[in-house]
Amino acid sequence: MTIKSKKIFLGLCIIVPFLMYCVYYYSNMIKNAPFRFADFESIEFKYGEPNHMVNEYNSKTRIYKYLDKQDSLITDTVKFTKDDLLYLHRKAMELGFWNLDTDMTGPEWKKDSTNSKVPRFYLEYNYKDKSKRVTLDADFAGNPRMHDAAKSMIDEVNRMLATAQAR
Numbered sequence: 001m002t003i004k005s006k007k008i009f010l011g012l013c014i015i016v017p018f019l020m021y022c023v024y025y026y027s028n029m030i031k032n033a034p035f036r037f038a039d040f041e042s043i044e045f046k047y048g049e050p051n052h053m054v055n056e057y058n059s060k061t062r063i064y065k066y067l068d069k070q071d072s073l074i075t076d077t078v079k080f081t082k083d084d085l086l087y088l089h090r091k092a093m094e095l096g097f098w099n100l101d102t103d104m105t106g107p108e109w110k111k112d113s114t115n116s117k118v119p120r121f122y123l124e125y126n127y128k129d130k131s132k133r134v135t136l137d138a139d140f141a142g143n144p145r146m147h148d149a150a151k152s153m154i155d156e157v158n159r160m161l162a163t164a165q166a167r
Contacts, residue, residue, distance in 0.1 A: 035098055035127055037089045043080070044124040045157050050105075050116045050137070057161055059085065060126075064165065078165045091156050092125060095149045098132055104150055106139035121154045 001009070042060035046053040054073060057064040064078040080088075092098070108116050119138040124131055136150045 034130070035089075035093075035125070035132065037086055039128040040085060040089055041126045041128060043085070043088060043157065044122070044126065045154075045161070046122040047119065047154075050118070050120040053120060053122060064161065076165065078161060080160065080164050084160050084164060088157060088160060089125075092153060095153050097125070097134070097149070097153050100132075100134050100146055100150050100153075101142070102133055102135065104134060104136045104140045104142060104146065106137035107141055108137075108139055121150075123150075123154055123157060 042058060044056070044058050044060075046056040048055045048067075055066045057078065059080050062077050062079050064076045066074055066076075068074050105120075106118055108118050116137075121136045121138075122133070123136075124133045134150055134153075136147070136154065140147050140150075
């Protein structure tokens with residue numbers, strides 16, 4: 001064997017098994033991902049004062065309830081398209097929604113939970129086997145990166161809700 005053929009043989013013996021293992025390993029990781037869009041069922045979004053969050057949307061029932069400027073409760077039917085839900089699912093993956101704390105309530109809520117007037121947001125992604133819930137207060141004083149990620153996710157859902165309602 002020449003030196004060139006030895007190098008080719010050595011390269012094939014190392015590189016090809018490594019690439020095969022990478023394909024096997026990562027395909028299983030992707031297939032068994034904790035939150036897959038194929039298992040996606042619904043999004044539930046609520047906001048308002050902590051003790052009575054009257055503004056709410058559920059993508060399964062497609063019912064959107066909100067207070068207008070005259071403080072009257074409006075009930076509307078809003079349908080997210082599959083593309084809208086896929087966008088929100090991917091946005092949640094991008095922003096790290098799955099890594100956020102479940103309870104991101106602020107100091108006012110912890111002091112006096114009955115009289116808190118700080119706006120609260122509740123976002124829940126439901127899948128076949130599990131769900132992810134995040135409760136965020138506007139005065140959350142924890143990790144700013146987590147607060148920004150949760151607020152960005154809530155803003156995206158709110159924006160998509162306004163877009164879907166305008167259709």
